[in-house]
Amino acid sequence: MKHRTGTDRTTTSKWAKQTQMVRAGSMRSNFDEMSEALFLTSGFAYENAEEAEARFDGRAEGFTYSRQSNPTVAMFEERMAILEGAEVGRATGTGMAAMTASLLAGLKAGDHVVGARALFGSCRWLMDELLPRYGIETTVVDGRDLSAWKAAVRPGTKAFFLESPANPTLEMIDLKAVADIAHNAGAILVVDNVFATPVLQRPMELGADIVCYSTTKHIDGQGRCLGGIILCDKKFDEDHLYPYYRHTGCAMAPFNAWVMLKGLETMGLRVHAMCDGAELVAAAMAEKLDDVRHPALASFAQRELALSQMDRGGTMVVCELPGGREQAFRFLNALEIIDISNNLGDSRSIATHPWSTTHKALSEDQRLELGITPGLIRLSIGLEDPSDLVADILAALTKAGT
Numbered sequence: 001m002k003h004r005t006g007t008d009r010t011t012t013s014k015w016a017k018q019t020q021m022v023r024a025g026s027m028r029s030n031f032d033e034m035s036e037a038l039f040l041t042s043g044f045a046y047e048n049a050e051e052a053e054a055r056f057d058g059r060a061e062g063f064t065y066s067r068q069s070n071p072t073v074a075m076f077e078e079r080m081a082i083l084e085g086a087e088v089g090r091a092t093g094t095g096m097a098a099m100t101a102s103l104l105a106g107l108k109a110g111d112h113v114v115g116a117r118a119l120f121g122s123c124r125w126l127m128d129e130l131l132p133r134y135g136i137e138t139t140v141v142d143g144r145d146l147s148a149w150k151a152a153v154r155p156g157t158k159a160f161f162l163e164s165p166a167n168p169t170l171e172m173i174d175l176k177a178v179a180d181i182a183h184n185a186g187a188i189l190v191v192d193n194v195f196a197t198p199v200l201q202r203p204m205e206l207g208a209d210i211v212c213y214s215t216t217k218h219i220d221g222q223g224r225c226l227g228g229i230i231l232c233d234k235k236f237d238e239d240h241l242y243p244y245y246r247h248t249g250c251a252m253a254p255f256n257a258w259v260m261l262k263g264l265e266t267m268g269l270r271v272h273a274m275c276d277g278a279e280l281v282a283a284a285m286a287e288k289l290d291d292v293r294h295p296a297l298a299s300f301a302q303r304e305l306a307l308s309q310m311d312r313g314g315t316m317v318v319c320e321l322p323g324g325r326e327q328a329f330r331f332l333n334a335l336e337i338i339d340i341s342n343n344l345g346d347s348r349s350i351a352t353h354p355w356s357t358t359h360k361a362l363s364e365d366q367r368l369e370l371g372i373t374p375g376l377i378r379l380s381i382g383l384e385d386p387s388d389l390v391a392d393i394l395a396a397l398t399k400a401g402t
């Protein structure tokens with residue numbers, strides 16, 4: 001690598017977020033390319049045996065094997081670390097690989113984790129099924145209830161895990177208050193920040209110790225590649241995460257990292273345009289339906305908290321159709337522009353019925369406890385002209401008989 005202009009942290013950490021998203025972490029090769037190079041290589045060669053030994057010892061800089069680290073992946077990790085204000089980033093093959101690693105890397109049998117009950121379906125499975133299977137006990141609480149977090153703490157509590165806003169209900173959790181409770185208990189706070197995006201919410205400034213993303217969502221932002229990333233401090237990385245990461249093999253592929261780097265360049269613009277669209281869509285829907293949720297709406301229950309920790313209300317709109325599953329399906333089937341799918345953060349708007357898809361793995365009682373009802377629809381607002389989206393939604397609501 002020739003120029004390391006994007007990796008001098010004293011410089012890049014002072015840049016504005018938008019500049020960081022375009023340039024931080026860039027390393028140029030000897031060919032002086034403008035766009036980041038894609039290093040599709042599994043391994044790296046050494047000048048001599050001594051050099052190989054030195055790189056393995058960590059005495060010499062350089063790469064050894066792409067399960068550990070790769071230049072394209074390293075550029076993405078550095079760009080994300082700078083953007084999040086973290087010391088270290090470790091990119092993974094999927095968002096779920098990141099969530100799993102952030103928990104399993106530092107925990108062992110006998111430890112205890114407290115999680116918000118409103119989690120992405122697979123994250124909830126980690127809490128309910130995977131961790132207990134390895135002797136890590138878990139308690140899930142209503143994340144909005146600060147006294148429930150406090151009451152769940154026990155001597156072995158090592159980590160708190162939550163997402164805010166929660167998928168799919170947009171429930172908000174007071175990040176600073178929960179971070180304080182975790183730290184008083186000697187536990188770390190792990191935040192899944194997918195819904196808020198790094199553009200709108202910075203959990204580390206509010207006390208989070210680890211922030212994870214599914215980069216599949218707004219970071220790629222164009223529905224192409226899966227990916228994840230864990231952002232943390234050097235100590236957690238050295239003591240726990242890096243050994244887990246390199247030995248279990250959850251690394252991100254270089255091609256996907258390259259796509260994510262390109263995604264980051266436009267993420268700020270995309271997320272703000274999607275927020276504009278979401279605000280317009282939510283306002284138009286609220287004229288037709290009683291229960292429409294978006295933090296920018298005056299009727300949003302946790303509006304003050306949402307806007308105190310997020311710069312804007314976000315790219316997701318949630319609504320409840322009074323006619324339940326039947327009406328929800330009629331609405332989905334009547335949409336002409338917006339696709340029925342289960343991704344989010346894509347440039348194409350997406351409508352999801354969490355009851356029958358993303359959260360189907362939960363029991364009916366669990367779904368209802370979380371407010372995931374048969375009439376609930378989650379909309380991920382994309383980059384189409386908002387007036388087309390509003391027209392599509394209003395026509396489909398009429399066809400569905402609202």
Ligand SMILES: *Cc1c(COP(=O)(O)O)cnc(C)c1O
Nearest residue numbers: 094095096120167194214216227
């Ligand atoms: C999508 C998502 C995940 C999982 O990410 P994948 O890339 O699909 O593995 C985790 N948490 C939240 C909030 C998500 O939206």
